[in-house]
Amino acid sequence: MTVQGDFKEPARCRPDLVIGREELYADARGQLAGGGSVLLHGPAGIGKSTVLRALAAENAGGARTVLRCSATESESHLPFLALADLFGLVLDRVSAGLPAAQRTALESALTGRGESSLQRDGLALRLAVLSTLRALAAEGPVLVVADDLQWLDSASAELLGFAARRLGDTPVQMLCAVRTEGQEYDRHLRACPPDTHAVRLGPFSRSQVSALLDHRGYTGLSRSTVRDIHRTSGGNPLFALELGRALAESPTRPRPGEPLPVPTSLRALVLSRLGMLSDEARRTLLVASAGARPTLALLHAAGRDQAEAETAQAAALGLLTTDPEDPALRFAHPLISAAL
Template identity: 35%
Template sequence: MFQGRAAERAEVERLVAGAGAGTGGAAVIRGEAGIGKTVLLDHAADAADGALVLRCAGSPPEAEQPFASLELMLRPVRDLGGPEAERLRALIEPQAAAGREDVFAVRRAVLALLHRLAADRPVVCLVDDAQWLDAASADALAYAARRLGAEPAALLAAARDESTFGSSGLAEIRLRRLCPEEAAAFLRGTAAGAGLAPPARDRVLAEAEGNPLALRLLAASLSPAQRAGCINPFTFHDGASPVGGTLQAELCARLGALPPGTRALLLLAAADDTRDTARVTGAAASVGATVADFAPAERAGLLAATRTTIAFAHPLVRAVAYHRATPSERRAAHRALADSAGAAHPEARTWHLAAASLGYQADVAAELERAGACSGDRRAYGLTFYVTKWSPAKIGDFMAGVEAVAEEIGLKL
């Protein structure tokens, strides 16, 4: 589903139309994970009516295998006869020599094959996850891409980083995060975002920061109680389910490679939505971490910490860092954050204590009620029944109160 992106779609359509008119070209779509690059490639495929569409995607396991991605792209035409196809097939076979002379031969063979294919109908080449292309495929495709201006062919490559095709001189299409209005419209249009209570919707929008994938996955991770608006105001992910997908697996692997102290510090930062550096560093010693443990995470491109605030590089890093930890590790992080908040921030202290609770804690439940009353936010009572394990009778009384307040303000639960 598109939201915004009118200029970017127009540029893609222009490239595809140029291929049909015999004046092709190429461009690199850049943007962070989940920003919509694949959707834009799909749009290009849909716009390429009547053209031969050749697609491939880079893959980390094949990034060291020469010509792996190029072979994948050309599979639909692998049985094509003629000297161009035969020459290319011989060059990119796994047993082929990899000398310098073959690098130039492959470049010329790819361009010759595209020229021959385009003689019958326009050709549109689409490359996803180009940051994981093997070097040989990336070299051959970049060489061809720079020479498509006089061919009925176009190439679009999607990449997260700046280095992929960075010195190729190709045009760039940069995808930004959605503005608040676009993000809200996108969320309403997703299955997970439909029917969210206003407090839950606002929290998802704030947490996702305009990233379309994060909007969809974070909304889907909410429990029924959270969807109704009962969300810990200091830890969005408390009570939510882990997010899934390939990005989650990738982030898990990156987090797993960090030192234990850094992972503990990231968990603290993920558990505290205030992004307050002082609060997180104040809790660090309790979980065996120090301020120095920020450095490996910053070098890995996962977050940036200043004297006052902590910012995750991608909205889903926080979710994965929180749910990758064990329940006992999460409870320990919340206890440390409660101590760090202290008497100066009683509401934050109370909510972190609630998240750290295992089983019913009458004193914590009472503190939550007081926190809700003091804040003037009746939704603040929401976490009590699913963290502190109220009795069924107590839950019934609570829900009756929530429904009464909802009716009073015109909110449909």
Template identity: 35%
Template sequence: MVAATGHADTTVGQGEIIEAVDRALTTHGRAILTGPAGAGKSEVVRAIAAAAERRETVLRLAPEAADQWIPEASAAALLASVPCAALERLAGPQRTAIAQLRRETDEPRAGRDHVALRLALVEVLRTLAARTPVLLVLDNAQWLDAESTDLLRFALRLTPPRVRVLVAECVQGGAPVAGPLCGPGTPEIRVPPLGAEEIAELLVRHGLPARLAGRIHQASGGNPRLALALGHSLAEAAGARDGGAHHADTLPVSGQAREVARRLLAEAP
């Protein structure tokens, strides 16, 4: 099924992309995943993170659109997910800085110690990496707030090789953040549109007729999120008149398909 947000829960046609990201992480320790909204970046990220959890510590961060306007929102979410054991060895000022970021204590009148916070994040990543390799997975990097972006950029410059980083980003016309976060020379893998045969497989996996694949592929441009939304809208329209979806039926841009199309246009550059 497609969630209310229109995300497709599938990795159809993404095997080569997953392998390319794995190679980049193995060779360079860092990788950037790009592509338009709805292309399937989040599904690739989830597949890689799920596989990595069997052998290393995985830290996940996936900000939403509203988070970009909340200072330090993403940094707070990241540090809230860190195991408590990684915080025990921090120096007093660093523990205090994290507690203030996570709103566990009042902020002093003199203001927060931002240097202590930066060093705290570096030390947390080093502590985790000393025990087991770490994979930091950052999805929706385009929605990082400026303060969190600055904090992560500083920390990732000082982390050991055992901290690998995967950043997925949908560039929306502003300055990309994945490159500055990961550093120069980081491999960038772009998620391409699905072909007609892959759209057919995607439809079948979701209980939709493959005979619609050609028209849905043309209408969606190979975007899996929009393709599924069109397929479901077409099936719902056919069901409402007690008949199966037919390849000659008009593709309905209504209901779920309209909402997904609206979201994709809003996220486009």
């Protein structure tokens, strides 16, 4: 998806309420204000996409062009897909100015119509991506927002990395997020400019977990319950929300000292919620999980006649999130589509 800087929301508008993360913000803001790039990393559910969206919303106002991509696991084998997402809507603006060999290679790679491959057109493609970013930057600052870098197709990662290393003072900044369990974010830095600042998201404190539960309507929990949720979730906001939900749905409250009424792993938590869907609704979600940006229209076209009601059921269960500005359906978390 691509948005012109001119049509963005006001710079300070934040789509999500973001709890905590003050130090990380100060750090990332400083880096972005100085023209640098930022890579957020941490485990599933820790809050990377939330912070990425908020920082992108804050910084989009200062960019002439915002290029976005959000990779998915099921499509990570498709070459050039991330680049097609990034450049899809802007290519027309700059392609006429590209040398012919670069234009042909890039167009055939991004439309999937030609025979382009990294092996065959390696140099032309690498130069084309660099030229495209330079041409866009000549019109004004460019912000590249890329989520879930761990699923970026390898061809796009290679081409982006090649360009990023050669951009020098060209005003192209990257704001990325990648899922990591440990410290293995380094290899993802290769898709980013050399001065990229990597920031790890740590767990929430107990009071932040408490604020999160409150904000999502899980109010009136005793201090000891909040303490249990904080401990069991390890301060992971997604896990804390799942635990809060399981507790709210449980007919009996645990007595003090009793363990929380939850399955032992998040996967089990997700599965238990999926189990509440009808078979047909689950099948519809499965179809949705196969697309990068599934919409109701697409589900209808795929023969899912009851898509409205079924996705509404999934949204009510917290499996899908909807955005009035965007017709694309979003899974509340990648683990959900992975568990289907």
